[in-house]
Amino acid sequence: AQTVTQSQPEMSVQEAETVTLSCTYDTSENNYYLFWYKQPPSRQMILVIRQEAYKQQNATENRFSVNFQKAAKSFSLKISDSQLGDTAMYFCAFTYNNDMRFGAGTRLTVKP
Amino acid sequence: GAVVSQHPSRVICKSGTSVKIECRSLDFQATTMFWYRQFPKQSLMLMATSNEGSKATYEQGVEKDKFLINHASLTLSTLTVTSAHPEDSSFYICSASTGLPIPETQYFGPGTRLLVL
Numbered sequence: 253a254q255t256v257t258q259s260q261p262e263m264s265v266q267e268a269e270t271v272t273l274s275c276t277y278d279t280s281e282n283n284y285y286l287f288w289y290k291q292p293p294s295r296q297m298i299l300v301i302r303q304e305a306y307k308q309q310n311a312t313e314n315r316f317s318v319n320f321q322k323a324a325k326s327f328s329l330k331i332s333d334s335q336l337g338d339t340a341m342y343f344c345a346f347t348y349n350n351d352m353r354f355g356a357g358t359r360l361t362v363k364p
Numbered sequence: 365g366a367v368v369s370q371h372p373s374r375v376i377c378k379s380g381t382s383v384k385i386e387c388r389s390l391d392f393q394a395t396t397m398f399w400y401r402q403f404p405k406q407s408l409m410l411m412a413t414s415n416e417g418s419k420a421t422y423e424q425g426v427e428k429d430k431f432l433i434n435h436a437s438l439t440l441s442t443l444t445v446t447s448a449h450p451e452d453s454s455f456y457i458c459s460a461s462t463g464l465p466i467p468e469t470q471y472f473g474p475g476t477r478l479l480v481l
Contacts, residue, residue, distance in 0.1 A: 285468045295455065297408075297472035343407060347468045350396055350461060354407045 254279045256346050258355035265334045266363050272319075273329045273358050275344030282306075284348040286320065286327045291357075292340040300342070303327065334362045367391050368460050370473035377448055378481055385443045385476045387458030393438035394460035398470060399431075402455045414441055448480040 255278045265271035277286070288300040303311045303320050311318050315332045331338055339362045344355040367390040377383050387397060396415050400408040412428075414420040414435035422428045430452075432444040441460075445452055455477050459470040 287469070289472075294474070295402075295457075296474045297457065297459070299469065299471065302469060347470075350413065350468055352398070352410065352468070352470055356407050 254346050254353050256344055256353050256355040258344050258358050260358045262359045264361040269334055270332045273342055275327045277325050277346045281348045287345040288329045289343045290340045336362050338362050365391050366471040368471050368473040370476050374477040376479045379449055380447055383445045383448055387441045387473050389439045389460040392462050395463050396461045397441040398459045399443050400457045450480045453480045
């Protein structure tokens with residue numbers, strides 16, 4: 253069974269600074285997909301970034317980028333120039349054959 | 365693009381009654397739809413996966429006779445909580461997957477808060 257681990261229950265960062273959220277996963281599959289979703293207080297799940305396991309190049313979406321280390325089964329999210337609107341729960345997710353599994357989440361607070 | 369709606373956003377019902385929650389993909393056809401449950405300050409727990417025209421596949425421990433799922437079209441899935449009890453109170457979230465441009469990407473609805481009295 254696939255498992256996803258987020259070892260940082262809570263993190264905080266000053267506005268305009270950079271923060272990295274950690275995620276590790278366990279799988280015996282080779283071609284899978286990884287995601288970071290953001291859940292603000294409204295509880296709407298928002299797709300932040302996604303990575304195909306067969307691509308070596310790390311995905312980037314504006315201020316958000318990932319460090320994907322396939323051999324280490326690590327998938328961290330870096331948020332640059334943090335903004336107050338980035339305050340939310342962040343969930344790392346792994347999916348294979350449409351079976352998506354989430355980590356426990358990291359609550360990020362951006363401080364002014 | 366890739367917008368998913370859910371209705372109602374919140375519902376309060378009496379114990380023993382049934383409640384139906386609708387999930388619609390507004391601007392795409394969803395090959396697969398998913399239903400999750402989320403307890404306060406916890407992660408999402410997958411309840412079931414459904415494909416249009418097929419019976420839903422339920423996760424272990426989820427009662428299929430209690431949580432009825434109907435995926436009648438490529439844009440609509442419904443979850444009916446039958447004979448609801450207070451322990452069914454929770455936040456229910458649906459998601460939909462198109463298979464394109466990147467397979468297995470799920471787009472989520474805004475969720476439904478259910479309170480059973």
